[in-house]
Amino acid sequence: MEEKQVSKATMQRLPLYLTYLRTAPFRENISSAMIANELGLGEIQVRKDLASVSGAGRPKTGYRTGTLIADLEDFLGYHNIDNAVVVGCGRLGMAILDYNGFSEYGMNIEAGFDTDCSKTGVSQTEKEILPLDRLEEYCAEHDIRIAILCVPPDNAQEACCAMSRAGIKAVLNFAPICPSAPEGMTVRNVNIAAQLAQLANSMSKRGSSINV
Amino acid sequence: MEEKQVSKATMQRLPLYLTYLRTAPFRENISSAMIANELGLGEIQVRKDLASVSGAGRPKTGYRTGTLIADLEDFLGYHNIDNAVVVGCGRLGMAILDYNGFSEYGMNIEAGFDTDCSKTGVSQTEKEILPLDRLEEYCAEHDIRIAILCVPPDNAQEACCAMSRAGIKAVLNFAPICPSAPEGMTVRNVNIAAQLAQLANSMSKRGSSINV
Numbered sequence: 001m002e003e004k005q006v007s008k009a010t011m012q013r014l015p016l017y018l019t020y021l022r023t024a025p026f027r028e029n030i031s032s033a034m035i036a037n038e039l040g041l042g043e044i045q046v047r048k049d050l051a052s053v054s055g056a057g058r059p060k061t062g063y064r065t066g067t068l069i070a071d072l073e074d075f076l077g078y079h080n081i082d083n084a085v086v087v088g089c090g091r092l093g094m095a096i097l098d099y100n101g102f103s104e105y106g107m108n109i110e111a112g113f114d115t116d117c118s119k120t121g122v123s124q125t126e127k128e129i130l131p132l133d134r135l136e137e138y139c140a141e142h143d144i145r146i147a148i149l150c151v152p153p154d155n156a157q158e159a160c161c162a163m164s165r166a167g168i169k170a171v172l173n174f175a176p177i178c179p180s181a182p183e184g185m186t187v188r189n190v191n192i193a194a195q196l197a198q199l200a201n202s203m204s205k206r207g208s209s210i211n212v
Numbered sequence: 213m214e215e216k217q218v219s220k221a222t223m224q225r226l227p228l229y230l231t232y233l234r235t236a237p238f239r240e241n242i243s244s245a246m247i248a249n250e251l252g253l254g255e256i257q258v259r260k261d262l263a264s265v266s267g268a269g270r271p272k273t274g275y276r277t278g279t280l281i282a283d284l285e286d287f288l289g290y291h292n293i294d295n296a297v298v299v300g301c302g303r304l305g306m307a308i309l310d311y312n313g314f315s316e317y318g319m320n321i322e323a324g325f326d327t328d329c330s331k332t333g334v335s336q337t338e339k340e341i342l343p344l345d346r347l348e349e350y351c352a353e354h355d356i357r358i359a360i361l362c363v364p365p366d367n368a369q370e371a372c373c374a375m376s377r378a379g380i381k382a383v384l385n386f387a388p389i390c391p392s393a394p395e396g397m398t399v400r401n402v403n404i405a406a407q408l409a410q411l412a413n414s415m416s417k418r419g420s421s422i423n424v
Contacts, residue, residue, distance in 0.1 A: 011414075015406035016390060023365060023389040039390060082412040091307035096404065098303065101365075101388050105409040146412050153235060153313075170415045172408050176313050177235040178228060178251060188411050190402070192308065194227035196384050197317040199400050200294040200358050202223075203382045 006052045013041070013049055015105070018072040021065060022104070031062035078106035084146035085139070087159050089114040089129050092174060093150030098125040110142055115155070132159075136166040145169040153177040160187070218264045225253070225261055227317070230284040233277060234316075243274035290318035296358035297351070299371050301326040301341050304386060305362030310337040322354055327367070344371075348378040357381040365389040372397070 006014075020039055021030070032050060036043040047057070054071035056063045073079055086097045089112040097112045112129040114120065120129050130138060138144070147168045151159050156175035163171060164182035171187045173179065176194075181187040218226075232251055233242070244262060248255040262269060266283035269275045285291060298309045301324040309324045324341040326332065332341050342350060350356070359380045363371050368387035375383060376394035383399045385391065388406075393399040 011410060015403060015410060016401060019388060019401075019403060019406065020390045038392060040393065076409060077413045078409060082409070084408060084412070091303070091310065095303035095307050099404070102405045102408065104388075105405040107405060107408050107412065145415065146408070148408065170411045172404075172411055176231060176316075178232045180250060181252065186411065186415065188407065189228065189231075190404075190407060191227060191231060192311070192384075192402075193314045193317040193319060194231065195400065195402060196296060196314065196319050196358070196360065197288060197290060197294070198223060198227060199382045199384055199398065200296070200319065201289045203357065203398065 006049075010049045010052060013045075014053065014072060014076055017046070017050065018069065018076065018078075021069050021072070027065060029062045030065050030068070032057070034062075073106075076106070078104070081106055081108050082146060083108050083110045083142060083144050084148060085110055085135070085144055086112040086148045086150060087114075087132065087135070087163060088149060088151035088155070088175075089116075089119045089123075090150060090152075093148070094123060096148055096150065097123050097127050097129075100125070107146075109148070110144060111138065113138075132162060135162060139166040139168065147171050149173040149175055151175055160185070218261075222261045222264060225257075226265065226284060226288055229258070229262065230281065230288065230290075233281050233284070239277060241274045242277050242280070244269070246274075285318075288318070290316070293318055293320050294358060295320050295322045295354060295356050296360060297322055297347070297356055298324040298360045298362060299326075299344065299347070299375060300361060300363030300367070300387075301328075301331045301335075302362060302364075305360070306335060308360055308362065309335050309339050309341075312337070319358075321360070322356060323350065325350075344374060347374060351378040351380065359383050361385040361387055363387055372399070 032047040033043050036046040053075040054068050056067035056071060084107060086093045086109060093112060097109055102109055111127055113132045113135050115132045117131060120131055123129055145168055147163050149159055149171050153175050156177045156179045160179040160182060164185050169185055173187050173189045176191050178189055179187060244259040245255050248258040265287040266280050268279035268283060296319060298305045298321060305324060309321055314321055323339055325344045325347050327344045329343060332343055335341055357380055359375050361371055361383050365387050368389045368391045372391040376397050381397055385399050385401045388403050390401055391399060
């Protein structure tokens with residue numbers, strides 16, 4: 001089917017549908033009502049989201065689960081592997097470097113980088129950890145344009161500049177700071193503490209629901 | 213100022229403004245144009261978001277930075293400390309348990325829990341790690357209703373049920389699965405691999421920007 005333009009909100013929900021479909025007990029067909037119910041979303045929204053990526057839905061029988069999973073994977077680009085590196089090999093960076101769940105999402109973490117030479121060597125899963133000043137050379141050699149930033153807040157801006165020089169175009173940033181993105185670089189901030197606080201605040205305001 | 217209802221999208225951007233204001237070089241006044249520019253957002257959106265939580269904005273001079281920070285902290289509830297626990301003390305769980313940046317967001321991580329008795333004891337920062345079967349008793353004693361879930365995907369549903377029995381009402385879930393939320397529990401899913409894949413896909417579609 002021809003690929004359609006989808007909204008940013010839909011783009012954020014698509015991986016959730018895929019994760020649900022992959023991990024729920026397998027059934028040959030699944031309805032948008034069931035997906036909506038399990039994920040705490042509206043049925044019309046689910047149907048609209050899925051219609052934009054898959055033609056596998058049929059009235060009454062619903063979606064063929066296998067086809068829907070393949071369509072979502074295809075649309076989300078999970079069939080093409082993208083390589084990425086971790087910059088900042090503290091405890092969070094090391095946990096991410098060795099996490100084995102990236103391949104299901106079409107991602108491969110190649111190596112880690114740190115300014116602290118005592119951290120260089122290999123990780124528990126035998127991934128290389130290199131000095132940060134080798135980032136540029138490494139990214140050029142391995143054609144890497146995506147990084148996960150896990151440095152302390154005071155080092156985040158400098159690390160962004162180093163990544164920019166190394167040709168990194170997209171950064172998932174776990175440092176609790178909003179660095180200025182150098183020209184041509186996209187930074188997505190993931191602030192775990194802020195997300196937890198937001199959840200705590202929402203508790204009194206909402207009932208049971210799952211949100212993306 | 214009277215507290216207004218704000219949209220979910222605004223609620224997600226507010227912590228970003230606060231993080232930016234706290235970490236950018238301090239200036240007495242700051243304009244919505246500058247905040248918008250630094251964060252890659254639209255100026256009208258920033259002005260509208262901030263107007264819903266603070267009366268500190270003035271034409272021409274902009275916002276008084278100190279007042280705006282205090283208003284944001286107040287609105288986001290960061291002046292009241294909420295306690296939380298970590299369930300699942302693998303490498304990610306342990307990194308979160310010992311992370312020292314939660315207090316700035318009004319959160320305190322009290323203790324960790326795991327089914328694996330070899331992990332119980334204390335963490336690097338001397339936080340207690342207890343067997344999961346003590347969760348109910350501990351949460352009742354310490355009045356805890358918030359948890360961070362860092363277990364492997366196969367254990368996530370069972371852990372949700374144990375947390376529900378322990379009176380947990382809100383869960384920040386890092387397991388790459390969408391567990392069914394027991395009645396009365398809010399689960400927010402944070403799938404790091406899916407976020408990275410989404411960023412990788414967006415690279416070819418967008419230029420430089422920072423998104424929340």
